[in-house]
Amino acid sequence: MSPEPTVEQLIAxxxxxxxxxxxxxLLDAIIAVTRGLAEHTDEAVDQVVRQVRAAGHSWTVIGEHLGVSRQAARQKYADRVERIRQATASGQxxxxxxxxGSLSSALTAAGTDGLSQAGTEHLxxxxxxxGVAAATLEQLGATRDKIRETSRRLFDYPTGQAGAGQPVFSDEAEAALAAAEQLATERTPDCAPIVVNTPQLLAVIATNPGSRARRVLNDLGVDVADIKRLLHCYINLPRTPFGRRSRRAHGSKKQPDRCSFCGHPSxxxxxxxxxxxxxxxxxxxxxCGEILTQPADAQA
Known part of the structure; x- marks a missing residue:
């Protein structure tokens, strides 16, 4: 078992x-690092509690080890344990x-804009x-006000009216969510549940050159290379490149080829x-052509 990181290691x-x-x-960076550790800690506890329940231990025993009452342990973990169990059993x-929480906020933002659909700019x-994505965007200067102002300038939003009913995600947003799940699947060992978090979704929408979110980031001057660098430690490197046979595939069914850079299928x-x-x-x-046409010093 790896030792707990020291204060010096966290600061480094x-x-x-x-x-x-x-x-x-440095303050922004340490907040992002420690926030990411806290999120992984919560997920790790959820998964181990599931294993303890699967081994036949009661909520009373689990509560004793957690230092809380049986009722508190069950109230906090029962739904999570069942959700993880079902998803693991089905491979979902x-x-x-x-x-x-981010998806709920995205739908709310679309409703505020008077739209029936939430696009990737709302994501x-x-x-x-x-989460980690919030800390990453804030560190790069992409604030809520700036994103909203830029989105309203770039895209044709209705003015002076509220949306009818609860918005749903656009086809582009749904595709981004599916790509984030694919990214998490490719980079999760077979023995572990597949958990999709904000880093995967941010990586997908930021690296898709044609997405509305990417247009917003470009307009704000956010370098996608910086996003990839900041997210690198939260998204494990895949054992195989995108496009090769999925480790979760069954039989000889061939998986669709995917771009090794953005993950989109052919x-x-x-x-x-x-x-x-x-x-x-x-x-x-x-x-790549656009990048190569820029002066070398502008790419540094």
Whole structure:
């Protein structure tokens, strides 16, 4: 078992993650690092409590070990344990508590804008609610007010009216959620439940060149490379590149080829160019062309 990180190790991790040399940048980074540890701690406890229940132990015994009453233990963990059990048995992905809160906030934001559908720009707003993605966006200067102002300027929103009924997610937003689940699936060992959190969703919508969220980030001057760097320690590297056979696949059914950069599958609109066990889609090729046309000092 790995030892608990020391204060010095946490500060060193924050220094490596900080975007500047001043104390405030370090403060932002240490908040993000420790917040991420707390989220992983909660998920780890949830999973172990599930294992304890599966072994036949009562809520009374679990409460004694947690230092709470039987009723408090059951009230806090029963629903989570059952949700994890069902998802693990079916091989489905579990949405973490931070992600659930973010999705609820995204739908609320769409309703405030008088829209019947929440797009990926609303997912971006929702990600500022809580979790690692919120700390990452805040560290890069993407605040709620800036995102909302930019979205209303870039997109055609109705004015002076409220949306009718509860908004739903747009096709683009639903595709982003599916891609986040795919990302979590590819990067989770077979023996562990698949948990989708805010880092996976932010990684997906930020690296999709055609998404509305990416247009907002570009307009705000947020460098996607910085997002990928800040999220790197929260998203484990895959054992196999996107596009290779899924480790959860059964039999000989071939999984669809996916872009090794953004994770999107091949389609008539998004063709893939193959390399040695890697793929790149047409959108990412176009993005690479845009990057390469910039002066070298602008890419540094």
């Amino acid at each position: 991790a924050a220094r490596a993650r900080a975007t500047g040399d001043n104390e405030l940048a 992905a579990i949405r973490g508590r931070d992600l659930e 971006l707003l929702g990600l500022l609610t809580d 389609s008539e609109e998004r063709r893939l160019v193959a390399g040695p066990e890697v793929w790149i889609c047409s959108d990412c090729v176009a993005l």
